[in-house]
Amino acid sequence: MRIHPFKAVRPADGVACEVAALPYDVYNRAEAAAAVAGKPLSFLNIDRPETQFDPEMDMYADEVYEKGRDLLRERIADGTFVREDAPCLFLYELVMDGRSQVGVVTCCAVDEYENGTIKKHENTLEKKERDRIRHIDALDAQTGPIFLTYRDSTTVDALVNDVRTEAPLYDFVSEDGIAHRVWRIADPEKVNALVEAFVDVPAAYIADGHHRAASAVKVSRARRAACSDRTGDEEFNYFLSVLFPAGQLAILPYNRVVRDLNGLTVEEFLNKLQEKYEILHVQEPQLEPIEKGAMGMYLQGRWYGLGIRPEFESDDPVGGLDASLLQDHVLSPILGIEDPRTSGRIEFVGGIRGLGELERKVKAYDAEGGPAVAFAMFPTAIEELLAVADAGMLMPPKSTWFEPKLRSGLFIHELS
Known part of the structure; x- marks a missing residue:
């Protein structure tokens, strides 16, 4: 060049x-x-x-x-x-x-x-x-x-x-x-x-x-x-x-906050979620994912550790990204976020702001009527970014925070 x-x-x-x-x-x-x-x-x-x-x-x-x-x-x-x-x-x-x-x-x-x-x-x-x-x-x-x-x-x-x-x-x-x-x-x-x-x-x-x-x-x-x-x-x-x-x-990760559960009760949402992600554990302290395919979720004052079920993993440069898995299996079919670039129901929070910012936003939306939910992402790897670009493909919006x-x-x- x-x-x-x-x-x-x-x-x-x-x-x-x-x-x-x-x-x-x-x-x-x-x-x-x-x-x-x-x-x-x-x-x-x-x-x-x-x-x-x-x-x-x-x-x-x-x-x-x-x-x-x-x-x-x-x-x-x-x-x-x-x-x-x-x-x-x-x-x-x-x-x-x-x-x-x-x-x-x-x-x-x-x-x-x-x-x-x-x-x-x-x-x-x-x-x-x-x-x-x-x-x-x-x-x-x-x-x-x-x-x-x-x-x-x-x-x-x-x-x-x-x-x-x-x-x-x-x-x-x-x-x-x-x-x-x-x-x-x-x-x-x-x-x-x-x-x-x-x-x-x-x-x-x-x-x-x-x-x-x-x-x-x-x-x-x-x-x-x-x-x-x-x-x-x-x-x-x-x-x-x-x-x-x-x-x-x-x-750094680019985390997501969704303002509501798309008309679902918490129980209905968790039941649908478990069809795609295993709920590995639940704990009170903040939960930051430590590997690809894992995700933290904050809902009604509790942190959940989530792992994508093996049958939904993908080798596709875009489809296998954690942000794509979340979009394709949770945000779109369960929470009704069809286009995250234009939806007013989702916010993106840069990882530099920490998990406390996710808790703060969810609690604020809960106070307005909620319940809201936040997803703490595992960061995209630089090699994943290069592979997507080399393939002439595009990542979901807000996949990376440098x-x-x-x-x-x-x-x-x-x-x-």
Whole structure:
């Protein structure tokens, strides 16, 4: 695959910690507004520009996107952001709970997304794409990197480790305790060596950021159509990415909460459930599954340990996923959740929030009339993700939760 060095816009020395922000889509509107309070340099002000208006303001109004553009221009003009003089690459290391992952910050070709060299494992929602398309167009830039992974390469590893012997450009710890380090790769020989090394990497896989990738591609298509004399080298032919080796990544579970039992009594629900899952044990403390095919369930103040019955196991790359087994055998036929992407009766809870969040949500719904039920999933393995993408298939929505999250605002890719 091809990687494309670029003239990054990035925070000036000394302000990276203040600028770096979690991705725009981990917050709802109220949370985003609270997160930027008293933090004028946080990139979330630019990524979620509705935070600059009263809560009653339509967050999709033209003025909102224009505000994001104006804020970015102001931050470049006042020196908060600087622009590289020549195309370069970066390394981005994140350390969480003692585990390090180091990625190459670059741009990837839209053509390789479209021809399948960059593979996806999830569908996207058009409404979510429209927001980022308008944001990219208004700012004339991509501001949130796509989190990509690839099968480990010893050649790439050696080049990356050589750069990491140098002093980092940024080195800070964010409020959530994640350590962030960035190295700039400006030496043309080292840049070219990495570009050549990635030629031997056959494919990359979207780990996180399907909507950002799809939006960047659609902006590129529109700009290509409007540019009669394009050469193919224009920056809008590429999108901002960070490429991590698969062996360094960890996937957390993506848990589910269903607000009601689809008109069933608890006894009726458990009877139907036992046709597909064995109830292995029941206990009061929180129950986190420890192997594939196992699941924890929280219902009416009790935790149940569940195991899929052997006759329902599958070797299919998608059908054998724990999220698929739950959807195909419980959520759809028993609880009536036909399309989890659009149903208002199901919530998805990232594993980083812990099992206590599942208990809290179930108890809240129970108080409203319930009973509700939560499912604690065993995390999808990175090899399962790669296998699904290699097969040209798609996972059920919300099958993976990656931590730590890449920060926005550390690298900006201008399109013109």
